[in-house]
Amino acid sequence: MVFLLCSLFLFAGGGLCAVLAGRGKRASIIGAVFALLASLAGLIPAVRAIAARILAQPAVFYLDLGALPIGRALFRLDALSAFFLVPIFLLAGLCAIYGVGYLARVHDSDPGRRHLGVQWLFFNLLAAGLVLMIVAADAFLFLLAWEIMSLAPFFLISLHDEELKVRTASWIYLVAAHLGALCLLALFALLAARSGGSLAFADFETAKIMAGDLGGALGGTGVMFVLAVLGFGAKAGLMPLHVWMPETYPAPPSHVAAFMAGAMVNAGVYGLFRCLEFFGPPELWWAYLLIVLGAFSALLGILLALIQNDIKRSLAYSSVENMGIVHLAAGFGLYAAVAGSHGLSILCFAAGLLHLFNHSLYKALLFLSAGSVRSRTGTAELSRLGGLQKRMPVVGCCFALGAASITALPPFNGFAGEFFLYVSLATGGSQGDFAGLIYWVGLAVLAAVGGFTLLCFTRLYGLAFLGEPRSEAARQSGPVSFLERLPQLALCLLCLAAAFAAPWLASVITSFVVPELGFSAQVFRPADIAPVQLLTSVNSVFLVFLLLLGGLVLLRSLLLRGRPVKNSPTWDCGYAVPSARMQYSGGSFSQPASHFMRALLGGQAHLPEIRDYFPAGARAYLSFPDRIKEGFFRPLFLICLGVANWCKRLQHGRVNGYILYMLLVLVALLAWKVGGHD
Amino acid sequence: MPVSLPLFSLSPWVQAILGLILILNLGLLAAERQQICIRLLALQGAAISFLPLVMEWDVAAWTLFALTLAFLFIKGIALPHMLRRAHRSLPASAPVPPYLGYTRSILAGLLGFAFALWLAVSMPTPANPLFLALFAPAFGTILTGLLLIVTRRKALTQIMGYLVMENGIFLLGIPLVRGDTYWLELTVMLDIWVGIFVMVLAVYHLNRAVHTTDVDRINSLRD
Numbered sequence: 001m002v003f004l005l006c007s008l009f010l011f012a013g014g015g016l017c018a019v020l021a022g023r024g025k026r027a028s029i030i031g032a033v034f035a036l037l038a039s040l041a042g043l044i045p046a047v048r049a050i051a052a053r054i055l056a057q058p059a060v061f062y063l064d065l066g067a068l069p070i071g072r073a074l075f076r077l078d079a080l081s082a083f084f085l086v087p088i089f090l091l092a093g094l095c096a097i098y099g100v101g102y103l104a105r106v107h108d109s110d111p112g113r114r115h116l117g118v119q120w121l122f123f124n125l126l127a128a129g130l131v132l133m134i135v136a137a138d139a140f141l142f143l144l145a146w147e148i149m150s151l152a153p154f155f156l157i158s159l160h161d162e163e164l165k166v167r168t169a170s171w172i173y174l175v176a177a178h179l180g181a182l183c184l185l186a187l188f189a190l191l192a193a194r195s196g197g198s199l200a201f202a203d204f205e206t207a208k209i210m211a212g213d214l215g216g217a218l219g220g221t222g223v224m225f226v227l228a229v230l231g232f233g234a235k236a237g238l239m240p241l242h243v244w245m246p247e248t249y250p251a252p253p254s255h256v257a258a259f260m261a262g263a264m265v266n267a268g269v270y271g272l273f274r275c276l277e278f279f280g281p282p283e284l285w286w287a288y289l290l291i292v293l294g295a296f297s298a299l300l301g302i303l304l305a306l307i308q309n310d311i312k313r314s315l316a317y318s319s320v321e322n323m324g325i326v327h328l329a330a331g332f333g334l335y336a337a338v339a340g341s342h343g344l345s346i347l348c349f350a351a352g353l354l355h356l357f358n359h360s361l362y363k364a365l366l367f368l369s370a371g372s373v374r375s376r377t378g379t380a381e382l383s384r385l386g387g388l389q390k391r392m393p394v395v396g397c398c399f400a401l402g403a404a405s406i407t408a409l410p411p412f413n414g415f416a417g418e419f420f421l422y423v424s425l426a427t428g429g430s431q432g433d434f435a436g437l438i439y440w441v442g443l444a445v446l447a448a449v450g451g452f453t454l455l456c457f458t459r460l461y462g463l464a465f466l467g468e469p470r471s472e473a474a475r476q477s478g479p480v481s482f483l484e485r486l487p488q489l490a491l492c493l494l495c496l497a498a499a500f501a502a503p504w505l506a507s508v509i510t511s512f513v514v515p516e517l518g519f520s521a522q523v524f525r526p527a528d529i530a531p532v533q534l535l536t537s538v539n540s541v542f543l544v545f546l547l548l549l550g551g552l553v554l555l556r557s558l559l560l561r562g563r564p565v566k567n568s569p570t571w572d573c574g575y576a577v578p579s580a581r582m583q584y585s586g587g588s589f590s591q592p593a594s595h596f597m598r599a600l601l602g603g604q605a606h607l608p609e610i611r612d613y614f615p616a617g618a619r620a621y622l623s624f625p626d627r628i629k630e631g632f633f634r635p636l637f638l639i640c641l642g643v644a645n646w647c648k649r650l651q652h653g654r655v656n657g658y659i660l661y662m663l664l665v666l667v668a669l670l671a672w673k674v675g676g677h678d
Numbered sequence: 679m680p681v682s683l684p685l686f687s688l689s690p691w692v693q694a695i696l697g698l699i700l701i702l703n704l705g706l707l708a709a710e711r712q713q714i715c716i717r718l719l720a721l722q723g724a725a726i727s728f729l730p731l732v733m734e735w736d737v738a739a740w741t742l743f744a745l746t747l748a749f750l751f752i753k754g755i756a757l758p759h760m761l762r763r764a765h766r767s768l769p770a771s772a773p774v775p776p777y778l779g780y781t782r783s784i785l786a787g788l789l790g791f792a793f794a795l796w797l798a799v800s801m802p803t804p805a806n807p808l809f810l811a812l813f814a815p816a817f818g819t820i821l822t823g824l825l826l827i828v829t830r831r832k833a834l835t836q837i838m839g840y841l842v843m844e845n846g847i848f849l850l851g852i853p854l855v856r857g858d859t860y861w862l863e864l865t866v867m868l869d870i871w872v873g874i875f876v877m878v879l880a881v882y883h884l885n886r887a888v889h890t891t892d893v894d895r896i897n898s899l900r901d
Contacts, residue, residue: 656777656836660828663821667793674801 001063001077004135007042007089008128010034015124019117028103031120032096035127039093042131046089049082053512062137071140071199080516081134083353083509084270087360088134088263090494092127094487095262098368099123099255101483102375106159106253114159123256126152130263134270139188139199146184149267150177150235153260157252169251176244180234184271187227191278204278221279225286228275229293236268238327239297240628242320246304249319250312250380254371255487257312261319262364269326269356273349273517282334290331291438295445297324302452303597306459306590307624311370311380314460315363318406321449322359326352329421332442336428339435347424347531349517350510355417357505358498362405362414365491369399372484373464376477382586384471385464391477396465398488403457405495408450411542413495416502416535421446423531452593459589468580500543503536587622594624602627688811691732696815698725699845700791703822706842707783710773712834716761719838723753726845729852757841757874764878765834768885774892776829783829790821808853819846831892833881837874844870 014034021027049061065073077085103116129149136142154177157170192199195207234241249257276282301321308314329352336345372395373388374380389396405412410419422443429439469475479485498505510532572578594601601624608618650661688696702722709715727749730742737745776783794817804810823843827836847866 656828656830659824663824663828670797671793674797 001045001061001075003041003044004046004075004077004131005063007038007045008131010038010041011092011124011128011131014038015121015128018120018124021117023112023115023117025104025107025116027115027117027120028100028107031117031124032100035096035120035124036093038124038127039089039096042085042089042092045077046082046085049077050079050086050508050512053079054508068138068140068144071138073141074137074200075135076137076201077135078516079512080273081270083357083513084134084266085131087266087357088127088130091259091262091360091364094490095255095259095364095368096123098258098371098484098487099253101481102253102255102371104483105375105481119156119159119253122152122155123259126156126256126259126264130267133267137201139192139201139204142201143181143184143188146181146267146271149264150181153177153248153252153256153264156256157248159253159256160251163251166251169247172244173248176234176241180231180241183227183231183234187224187231187275190224190227201274201278207278222283222285224275225279225283226289228272228279229289232268232271232275233293233327234268235271236265236323236327237297237316237320238268238293238323239300239320240632242297242301242317243626243629243633245320246308246313246316246626249316249367250310254367254374257371258364258367261315261367262360265319265323266356266360269323269330269352272330276334276517282338284335284338287331287335287338290327290334291442292331294324294326294328294331295442297321298328298449299324299445299452300600302449302456303594303601304624304626306452306456307587307594307601307603307622309381309383309586311373311382311385311460311464312367314456315366315370318453318456319359319363321453322355322363322406325418325421325446325449326356326359328352328442328446329355329424332421332425332428332439335438341428341431344424344428346510346514347420347427349514350506351417351420351424353509353513354420354502354506355414357509358405358413358417358495361491361495361498362402365398365488365495366402366406368484368488368491369395369402372480372488373399373477375484376480377471377473379471379473382460382463385469385474386467386580386583387465387469388474388477389465391469391474392479394485395480395488398492399465400461401492401495403461405499407454407457409454411499411502411539411546413499413502416499416506416539418446418450419535419538420506420531423534427531455590455593459586463584463586463589467583470580470583500539502539503532506535507532591622594622689732692729695725695729695732696812696849698722699819699849700815703791703819703842704784704787706826706838707787707822708780710775710780712765712773712832713762715835715838716758716765719761719841720754720758722842722845723757724750726848727753729849730855733852733855752871753845757871760874760878761834761838764881768834768881774831776831778829783825786825786829787818787822790825791818794818794821806853812849812853816846816849816852819843819849822846833877833884833892837877837881840877841870841874 011034014031014037017034018027018031021030045061052058061075061077063075065075067073099120103119106114107116125148129145129147129152133142133145133149136145154170154174157173158166160166161170188199191204191207195203198204198207229238230241234244237245249261251257252260298321301317301319301324305314305317305321308317329348333345333348333352336342336348370380372392373385376392376395377385377388379385401412405414408414408418425439425443425446429436429443431439469477594603603622603624605620605622607620610618699722702718702725705718706715706722709718727746730749731746778786791814794814797817798810798814801810801813820843823839823841823846826839826842828839830836830839844866851866
């Protein structure tokens with residue numbers, strides 16, 4: 001725990017030092033070095049907590065720093081929080097390295113325009129807030145950390161505040177984050193009311209046992225569960241609370257986006273899982289709620305990702321999809337727990353957590369690669385990219401690896417979590433009775449999502465990195481700097497390591513992390529761990545396959561050695577003037593899929609009407625507005641705006657009126673308090 | 679429940695002064711021209727100034743006289759004089775009717791006094807019977823002051839509203855005076871004195887800057 005405190009202080013102190021170091025590149029270096037040190041210091045207790053659990057030593061560490069104005073500064077580190085801390089520290093360090101390179105170029109392009117020290121302050125605060133939130137064992141401390149963690153990205157997003165899009169994005173983020181925090185405030189108030197005013201998490205847990213019917217007076221644990229899903233789901237980007245994500249992720253510098261997408265979204269899942277401990281025995285409809293929301297997010301998320309023109313927007317929707325899968329797994333975990341099959345429940349939760357862990361790694365990798373693309377070409381729009389593999393081979397390979405991981409191709413690391421979930425669902429479905437049917441539905445959704453993911457990332461990689469450049473900027477782009485390349489390569493290595501360590505990771509999560517979720521800590525038979533062995537064998541087969549492939553490549557280069565190799569253009573059917581515009585575009589690539597799923601997506605095709613015999617200039621385009629945003633949130637906020645505007649009339653600037661308000665309130669209060677006496 | 683306000687247990691002098699104050703409240707609400715308002719206000723201030731003398735406070739006689747003289751000077755002479763000077767320095771303008779109209783202003787004032795009476799009878803009985811006796815007139819005067827502030831369009835009349843309100847607060851403070859605690863009244867008055875001073879200055883400068891003291895038109899200055 002000492003190291004954890006050191007890490008928190010290093011984050012906070014580093015941020016302050018960076019601000020003191022001023023606007024320039026020196027602030028970058030100071031901020032990043034501190035973030036790196038803090039990450040290294042923080043990894044020690046996180047790994048130790050898990051190792052202690054594996055070695056069957058006491059593995060829950062407490063620290064009490066005394067009373068806060070409200071609540072206490074209580075820290076608690078167990079296997080679950082340690083599991084969430086690992087990706088945070090990994091990504092904080094790596095994204096910081098990337099940030100030095102990225103911000104240096106931002107600084108060089110317009111020296112002094114942007115305050116790099118402030119950027120680092122908020123980056124470090126974001127990381128510190130996340131860590132603090134995960135180890136907090138007191139509601140007030142938790143909410144405090146949540147607020148720090150929610151507020152810091154606002155300042156990070158608005159780095160390029162001269163662009164309207166960026167300003168809008170930061171406002172949308174701020175509103176979404178605070179609406180979520182509002183739900184959490186209500187949630188913890190209810191929990192505190194149930195535990196007799198205590199804000200300590202330990203008391204929440206004991207209160208759940210004693211509460212019994214008392215919970216019913218406050219609307220029952222059901223209300224709390226819904227509040228938790230709303231509050232934490234908004235952070236995780238669960239549909240229909242995802243609308244901030246596609247707006248926000250493309251706006252900030254890439255290392256911030258990567259950190260948010262890789263580490264910050266996990267906060268939502270962590271919060272929900274942690275709170276499940278406080279609610280007492282789960283009910284069936286909770287499971288249904290999570291399953292429906294998860295399936296909905298996964299399917300609609302990936303479909304929307306499929307049709308975006310902006311790489312980062314597409315990645316943001318893919319985050320919605322992945323969070324959907326995690327919640328789907330959690331939903332089935334709850335479903336199995338309610339049905340009494342605890343082994344299956346643990347497997348489902350483990351699948352969700354494994355997927356979450358892997359998602360952190362490859363999503364950060366993809367965002368960093370996409371950031372390199374944007375910083376080199378000045379755009380992240382697919383319609384202006386192309387042919388980048390030859391121009392920035394390292395970034396291209398990193399993106400390819402990330403894409404292969406996220407599409408859950410074996411043996412890459414995305415495969416492990418989804419495979420685990422497939423096996424769990426199949427196990428549940430093969431129970432035979434009617435209750436098993438829902439597992440098969442989940443399996444079908446997961447399979448569909450898997451297919452669309454493959455299509456989506458083939459599209460992203462293919463359009464951005466293969467073919468011919470679609471714009472001059474893409475043609476002119478070149479390789480990226482060492483500082484930007486290093487974190488990407490490191491993340492590639494981590495992805496590969498996670499892929500090959502997947503069976504081990506899975507067994508650690510199944511045996512040590514998931515049992516921390518209070519409600520499913522019952523018996524877990526070693527026989528239930530069969531999927532882990534299955535995973536090992538699948539991975540070994542694909543490892544052999546990869547080795548064979550590598551051997552073939554090696555063989556080819558051996559055979560070609562000493563022989564002349566000539567490059568020539570692709571066969572073009574004899575057409576004389578091929579141009580880059582004749583390639584597949586983003587819209588045309590995804591058109592079959594989006595047409596097939598038009599009932600869900602509801603896109604509009606704007607096609608030109610051709611009347612003449614001879615072709616003239618015409619434009620055709622497809623638009624897919626986010627239906628939840630346009631159909632639900634926009635009208636809702638318009639109503640809010642209307643009400644707020646109406647309320648402005650109360651503030652008319654006439655002193656007479658204001659005194660009249662006071663007079664009315666005074667008379668009403670007196671009449672109520674004094675007059676009500678007899 | 680039969681209710682008797684111990685209003686009539688007061689000495690006839692006190693009753694007379696309280697009655698005069700209430701009538702002047704209505705007069706202020708009805709007055710159209712600012713000069714008349716200032717005169718009525720001066721009269722109300724003077725009437726109130728005699729209260730310490732007739733309330734039989736247990737302080738030395740010379741203190742009472744000194745207090746009465748001080749109140750009379752400030753409420754009856756100095757403040758009205760300031761207001762009159764401010765009024766003269768402003769350009770002459772036709773009186774504007776209040777937002778509520780004169781008749782309805784008077785009715786609202788009466789309603790306010792009725793509300794104060796109702797409050798007085800339905801309040802939990804205070805330990806000090808004098809407080810109960812003075813509550814209704816005092817609170818009625820405060821409400822009249824507030825009504826003046828709310829309904830009048832000219833800044834100067836609104837300031838007079840503050841003064842009427844202060845007179846009400848003064849009345850409310852009278853029962854609290856025990857021995858040497860009359861400084862309470864003095865401090866309240868000093869407060870208002872500074873307040874009015876600043877307000878009159880503000881109105882004067884406002885008029886020089888924007889050539890109006892009509893609050894409707896001053897509103898256009900807001901953002």
